[in-house]
Amino acid sequence: MTTTTSTSPWNSRLRELAKQCLFSEALTLYRQMLRFGHPPNAFTFPFALKSCAALSLPLTGSLLHSHVVKTGCEPDPFVQTSLVSMYCKCRSTDDARKVFDENPHSRKLTVCYNALISGHASNSKFRDAVSLFRRMREEGVEVNSVTMLGLIPGCVAPVHLSLGMCLHGSSVKCGFDVDLSVRNCLLTMYVKCGSIDNARKMFNAMPEKGLITWNAMISGYAQNGLATHVLNLYREMEYCGVCPDPVTLVGVLSSCTHLGAHGVGREVERRIESSGFGSNPYLKNALINMYARCGNLVKAHAIFDVMPEKSLVSWTAIIGGYGMHGHGEIALELFEEMIATGIRPDKAMFVTVLSACSHAGLTDEGLECFAAMEKNYRLQPGPEHYSCMVDLLGRAGRLKEAKELIDSMQVKPDGGVWGALLGACKIHKNVELAEIAFEHVIELEPTNSGYYVLMSNIYSDANNLEGVLKVRVMMKERQLKKEPGCSYVECKGRVHVFLAGDRSHCQTEDIYSILEELENLAREPGASNENEGERNKEQVIGVGVHSEKLAIAFGLLNTEPGTEIVVIKNLRVCGDCHLFIKSISKIVDRQFVVRDATRFHHFRNGICSCKDYW
């Protein structure tokens, strides 16, 4: 390789740009270099190729490859490795493999093997990555911790767990696990393989934790729906004096969304502002979601409105927010608006839109969207879309059509699809069809106790005691227990989890006396139907929180979803929680939502005791 003196300053400039991640500028500089007659050399290509890789430009990349060949730089190991890496990052592992195989030099290089292994692992070719790793060891090429860092992230599903554990073992044996990155990587592997306990063990065993360690654990809990664990760990992190970054806060916000923890969410928002992360698009989307799901649609929409770049995820978040609170028309309007701005919806968006239609009873609109999905966007509906459609038709009482839709499905219906039909049969009291749906659903999800309970309630509504008994016996035989339903109420930054039959909350006495007071209120004239017998007695069926106020809703225990329920009157209740009754509620999808205010949590049996979670 000859170094042209005139090329040298160009190379330095190129290196500077690549170092600062100004990749398109780097490529512009490369083009200028050619135009001014400075031939690229072995010190030029790694930076130019890296820029192609970062921008994922496969065509420019192969053009550069031809320049590499033309200038005779191909044998250079640095250039070879850069080529392999570039092709991998541009998703063409085959081309990377070709470069690798055609150059016997690179086959002796650890770095080149590392690039190829990581490239295969990150392009869902884990098996190939593993066989390359084996070959590397057979050929006596030195394995190092970077090799592990490329290979381990290929374990992305529970089927990879045992292999991942082997990799953990060999990392320890070779001493690679002293590297913090390798430990972080292993921790993430356990999370992705669904082994959250092992992830936590790993976390606890780490004497030195970096920000990424905390983030990996927090996101891990968040992805597995363990929202209260996320909030606990976040507090612990703050206690340890570790400063959160946007990745941390995205995980925390997604858990606030799950819990309806509006107050913690607002605290996180203040933190975002004070840390200068205000323009991070991930955080903005997470905030929109959090506010929308917590019922603060005004705030969610305000954030959405001022976003300079609204991505598909942003639109899905705001549309989903309106949809889940029963504002189907607004959801559809926004959907139209999004289409008009030229954003193409994806499958997840259609799930959101279809469920918005079904929550709001927009049956025809839902049917239209479903048809448009395949016709206009060439998106094959999956079982998740069919469950929305079955729900939509079922709620509208069109059970026959719902059943026909299932029979016409190209993909195999899953438990959710039959479960939606079963739910619709409950609403419309169709025992015969319910039995068919039940048979299918328990074949697909034999351990989901919710469906047994639903079927038992259908029999019970039809006064079919034999049926009730039959289902109860089935549950007993299969040793199924109904997981206790819980509700959460957030107050002053703390989340309280409520379980039935448990009086461990430090304010249990106060809470009971307040509930009793509220129950009495519910029986006041105009608010209840005392004469209609025990089944129709109004009880507390929901509670929700917004700002400092607590909303409590009353309804009939046998109220069917879709019926309006009314919160009786404003009552100020003394006590630490500053209880209020607020607003009008509407039952949406078996959840009770206070309009314009809050996420609602239901109390199935009127009074629940309460467990202090924190």
Added chain:
DNA sequence: ATAGGGTTAG
């Protein structure tokens, strides 16, 4: 002078 790696939203 140059190459390979770990955490993020619906």
